[in-house]
Amino acid sequence: MERRAFLRAVGPAAAAGLAGCLGGSTATGDYDVGMSAAAFRPVRIAVEPGTTVRWLNTSKQGHSVTAYEGEIPDDADYFASGGFDTEQAARDNWGSSSGGTLFEGEDFTHTFEVLGEYPYFCIPHERAGMVGTVVVTENPETVTGDA
Template sequence: MDRRAFLRAVGPTTAVGLAGCIGGRSANTDYDVGMGAKVFRPQELRVEPGTTVTWLNTSKQGHTVTAYEDTLPEGADFFASGGFESEQAARDAWGNSSDGTLFEGQSFEHTFEVRGEYPYFCIPHERGGMVGTVVVTDDPETTEE
């Protein structure tokens, strides 16, 4: 069973069990990384090559998903909400008109093919520490490479 199928199967039961802890909202399990006020949840996600990761803005604030371009693994594709081709283009577009912003309930997806670490950040909340990492590995269950 793949991870999303498992989450879809156990998500409703988990949401009922945790309803008091999460303010009564039902859990949306069709995403891998949620966005809080100034945090990605989880902050680190480990996946196998070829996995498509989905970020969902679960916050009332607008957020972006933007790769730190200079730290991507060799041969890896740059990624950013808004479809920009570089980190600078994403920063410029957000600074000029908030392009690339995901509002509450909006999502962004990227498929990771190349093994390695992919640090990323939210442009408006980067200084507040809203950063995350996707680690692409053949064994995502381990915590060490």
């Protein structure tokens, strides 16, 4: 088969197969932060106040999204998958019943209203370094981050 004919035939299928690996959209819709086996992607994002961030478990591992309660802004609402009100409640429920687990294809959303940095982690993969940060700022394009 001629090279160009081959690329025309398989190109769209290959691109569709890689869509979930390359960015912020999958067959289940758009998302802001994906979850690989032991990392959030991107690790750091910047948003304006009032933005709802969507985390999507894009891996086969069970994950959580759990804020470090003592490190978020004072006036901010606490957030954790499973709807827990405190970091300790999230940790306790994970250990006893896997509460707050996001399985493959499941998502979690939270709306950020207060300016500041919001560090968060995945309970079962925290020791492996699965942590991230949402930065809420009036000028998200000026925030540098790592991917």
